[in-house]
Amino acid sequence: MARKTVLVCDNCGKEVDEAKGAVMRVTYTDARRGAKQADLCDDCAGKTPGRAVARRGRKPKSATAA
Ligand SMILES: [Zn+2]
Numbered sequence: 001m002a003r004k005t006v007l008v009c010d011n012c013g014k015e016v017d018e019a020k021g022a023v024m025r026v027t028y029t030d031a032r033r034g035a036k037q038a039d040l041c042d043d044c045a046g047k048t049p050g051r052a053v054a055r056r057g058r059k060p061k062s063a064t065a066a
Helices: 042-047 061-065
Strands: 022-027 035-040
Touching (some): 022 042, 035 042
Antiparallel strands (some): 022 035
């Protein structure tokens, strides 16, 4: 467990501190295309498109109906 992996931002190439950064995961609607993910530093993570997603809890009823 002592092995330390150095995380590098896939966008800018900067080293990402252990307690920082983010993983951006893209899942294609077409399942055959699979998914891809990128490790991002805090800076780049903030620049990506997207919106905040609730971590847990139930989906609102309006979302379930759609
Ligand atoms: Zn970066």
